[in-house]
Amino acid sequence: MSQLENITIRHELKPGDLGKVVELHGRIYAQEYGFGLGFEAYVMESMLEFYGQYDPQQDKVWIVEEQGSMVGFLLLMHRQDQQAQLRYFILEKEFRGIGLGKKLMQEWMDFYQEKGYKGAYLYTTSGLESAASLYERFGFKKISQIKSKTFGVNILEILFRLENK
Incomplete structure (x- = not known):
């Protein structure tokens, strides 16, 4: 199992990163959940x-690498009305369960608070219970879910929202 010491996290997009994020999602979601093209x-x-x-004043990326290879990704995207969207939180299987997701989520929350966003949201799907549990531990609440076959399999699309207190 890989350890956190072997991980680097950078916050600057470089050529090739966008394609790697797409590839990571396409491959992992096809292998683990049967999602299609x-x-x-x-x-x-x-x-x-x-x-x-x-x-870069409002948005941030977390590019997770081990020995120069992308093994995870997360981003905060600004939206209208001082809202933020959490998107594309993904880790290769061998990098899950070692505290990396929690670390990334804390960094996401720190940036969210530093920038003074009024609220945040994210969409996820059924079958990602450990991710949903992590979101809930950081204050996100499930707002709604709808049945969908958008990605070639029967799933529930779930909306989580974070409201400042």
């Missing part, structure tokens, strides 16, 4: 949306 295309389109409106 439609999911990879969705990630590709929304990564282009993120890049097109990227503002």
Whole structure:
């Protein structure tokens, strides 16, 4: 099992990163959840949306690497009305369960608070219970869920929201 000492996290996008994020999602979600190419295309389109409106004063990326290879990713994307969206939180299987997800989530929350966002949201799907549990530990609450076959499999699309107290 890989340890946290072997991990580096950078916050600057470099050429090749967008494609690697798309590949990571396409491959992992196909292997672990049976998602089809439609999911990879969705990630590709929304990564282009993120890049097109990227503002380093409001947005942040967490590029997780081991020996120069991307093994995880997370981003905070600014939205209207001082809202933030948590997107594309993913870790290769061997990097789960070692405290890395919690560390990334804490850093995400720190940036969110530092920038003074009024609220945040994220969408996830059924089958990701450990991720949902992590979001809830950081104050996100499940708001709604709808049945979907968007990515080629029967899932529930779940909306979580974080409101400042």
